[in-house]
Amino acid sequence: MSTELPRDGAQLWIVIPAYNEGESIRGVVEDLLAQGHAVVVVDDGSSVPLVERLRGTAVHSLRHTINLGQGAALQTGIAYALLQGAEVIVTFDADGQHQSSDIPALTAPILQARADVALGSRFLAGGKAVHITRSKRLVLKLAVAFTRWTTGLAVTDTHNGLRALSRKAAGSLRITQNGMAHASQILQEIAAQKLKFTEVPVTVIYTEYSVRKGQRLTNAFNILWESFAEFFYR
């Protein structure tokens, strides 16, 4: 039911939030399974249930009956992985932007107990953002500057869905931001709970599909508003 990493027997789980993904999600999942990872896909109320697309794969398939948002799907997947006994949890995007080859480097700091959270960064030296548009880079850099200012964390990439969490960190995170503001919320939680974090360079590839599926830049304003509203309702 779950994967054992050879080195110390820690159970590694990959959590993939997914909404209205096309055929390509199957490739993403099969690639991760082929490397021996336990994978849970949280279908966030897609109009065509994703379990159809994943039929025959050894994936753990969960489905929100109503679309709640990516933050909610992540929290569901993390809760499930913890119930299954996960020791390390990696969050991974469904759209093929992320490389499974980055996972070992990301989990190493957790397995060596050097950090509770390892954040993937496409802007750190050694990281890559392939085919990123100029406007997207600008908005992401602005988000980084804003998050550094509000959380005081010295991070280089704040809206990257690729990260690794120790069981302890995953259990203490409470993602209440159902929408896209969860990325900032995770960092706020790291700062508030004083979790040890490190950044690991990763490669993010913007395929035509992932750009079409991804966030519009104007959504940055919605995200700001959600963070703002949450601040008053904590």
Add this chain to the structure above:
Amino acid sequence: MKPVQLLLILGTAALLVLYLAFLRSKLLDRLVGLLLLSIAWFSILLPEYTTVVANLLGVGRGADLILYVFGLFTVFALMILYTHVRLLSLQMTALIRQLAIRDAIVAPAAQPAVEPHAERRS
């Protein structure tokens, strides 16, 4: 009686009737409702007296006082409403999450597909 007064009197009366009929109708609700309705009717039929109250509070015109009070109440009502919507959304999220976890589908292939890799990676 001016036409607008008739309109407002019928409108406020209809509001109270609908509220008591469909939303809440405890004794306290009826009493508060009747009290508010009499204040409303009083201000509608004798608008010059609202100016007396307004002057006491340092406002020039009764209509202005009513506008200020109305604005304040609206913002309060919106806040209360937003809090309720948020609470509902948190509850709904918890419910849907629990259902998703309870109804997780684990492909039968899951067990054999995972085991061999533990060896490969070691």
